[in-house]
Amino acid sequence: MTPAARRDALRELLRAAELDALLVTDLVNVRYLSGFTGSNAALLVPAAGERGTRLATDGRYTTQAAAEAPDVRRVIERACDRVLVVAAGNDGIRRLGFESGHLTVDAHAALLEVAAEKGKGVELCRAPGLVQQLRAVKDAREIEALRAACAAADAALADVIEAGGLRPGRTERDVAADLEQRMRSHGADGPSFDTIVAAGANSAIPHHQPTDAVLATGDLVKMDFGALLGGYHSDMTRTVVLGRPTDWQRELYALVAAAQAAGRAALAVGVEVVAVDAAARAVITDGGRGPEFSHGLGHGVGLEIHEAPALSATGAGTLASGMAVTVEPGVYLAGRGGVRIEDTLVVRPDGAELLTLTGKELLAL
Numbered sequence: 001m002t003p004a005a006r007r008d009a010l011r012e013l014l015r016a017a018e019l020d021a022l023l024v025t026d027l028v029n030v031r032y033l034s035g036f037t038g039s040n041a042a043l044l045v046p047a048a049g050e051r052g053t054r055l056a057t058d059g060r061y062t063t064q065a066a067a068e069a070p071d072v073r074r075v076i077e078r079a080c081d082r083v084l085v086v087a088a089g090n091d092g093i094r095r096l097g098f099e100s101g102h103l104t105v106d107a108h109a110a111l112l113e114v115a116a117e118k119g120k121g122v123e124l125c126r127a128p129g130l131v132q133q134l135r136a137v138k139d140a141r142e143i144e145a146l147r148a149a150c151a152a153a154d155a156a157l158a159d160v161i162e163a164g165g166l167r168p169g170r171t172e173r174d175v176a177a178d179l180e181q182r183m184r185s186h187g188a189d190g191p192s193f194d195t196i197v198a199a200g201a202n203s204a205i206p207h208h209q210p211t212d213a214v215l216a217t218g219d220l221v222k223m224d225f226g227a228l229l230g231g232y233h234s235d236m237t238r239t240v241v242l243g244r245p246t247d248w249q250r251e252l253y254a255l256v257a258a259a260q261a262a263g264r265a266a267l268a269v270g271v272e273v274v275a276v277d278a279a280a281r282a283v284i285t286d287g288g289r290g291p292e293f294s295h296g297l298g299h300g301v302g303l304e305i306h307e308a309p310a311l312s313a314t315g316a317g318t319l320a321s322g323m324a325v326t327v328e329p330g331v332y333l334a335g336r337g338g339v340r341i342e343d344t345l346v347v348r349p350d351g352a353e354l355l356t357l358t359g360k361e362l363l364a365l
């Protein structure tokens with residue numbers, strides 16, 4: 001899908017919301033709708049048609065904006081959002097939506113001031129999440145980008161295991177740096193978020209930051225990591241055990257693996273996101289560990305590591321074909337250890353396709 005086709009899709013949402021235009025200030029959304037990747041920009045998308053669409057950025061990006069967004073009229077001005085409010089007023093726009101989930105209170109106040117002084121009757125209207133709604137459904141090129149990002153993470157973990165990188169004596173930090181370096185050598189621009197490596201009792205901390213803690217025989221080692229490639233993020237968690245797993249470790253792993261399988265099996269077009277969370281959660285609750293599964297089941301992934309839809313008990317909406325989501329149940333026993341298993345998948349008409357292909361049997365190293 002070209003940026004122009006995405007703007008067309010946005011126009012339908014604008015008309016349904018009775019907005020004359022949307023002022024896009026979230027840079028990820030600016031990128032999605034225009035192709036422009038600079039660090040200061042705003043985009044005006046009118047509902048009536050492509051005429052009047054403008055990308056504003058500052059003088060550092062004149063050349064880059066022309067190269068990345070050649071089909072959009074460009075305005076070079078440091079105060080990107082304000083200049084577009086004035087432009088909207090000049091074009092006769094009245095109801096101008098703004099990304100109320102993104103704009104700061106101060107930025108909103110500045111826009112109100114400009115609208116009052118030079119906006120010729122522009123009314124600023126809250127319009128949260130419109131572009132996020134479009135972004136939740138990926139096109140074929142985006143899915144290929146996600147697939148490549150997932151493949152880099154799969155290859156990095158295989159390399160680390162192959163090289164004996166998960167062994168007693170190394171630190172959590174060593175393993176995290178190793179994974180990140182190997183993702184880069186497999187084509188990643190970098191990690192898609194700060195790599196989590198958590199050994200022993202630390203594995204019971206869902207978002208543990210790697211420390212100088214030393215891996216020891218008998219530890220569960222939980223690794224949550226992903227690659228950023230071509231702007232797209234991958235996300236995967238695997239938990240291994242160093243040495244022979246004990247009974248409680250086997251049981252814990254089997255419970256989380258069964259919940260993860262149930263969550264994956266529940267992914268289908270038209271299913272409520274809350275039902276996917278419930279399918280996995282029921283397995284863990286039946287296993288007596290409900291309170292120890294302390295987070296949502298998963299999230300959308302794409303140009304951002306966390307995006308719509310949220311697969312959680314408080315999520316809203318249903319799954320559509322082309323949505324890319326994670327399924328990541330975990331059970332965390334404070335002071336002992338925890339297990340999380342996470343994949344990135346794409347919802348398809350006939351189920352879900354795995355993008356992270358690393359095996360999920362309990363690996364004893």
Ligand code: ZN
Nearest residue numbers: 224225235236
């Ligand atoms: Zn993750």
Ligand code: ZN
Nearest residue numbers: 235326328342
């Ligand atoms: Zn995740």
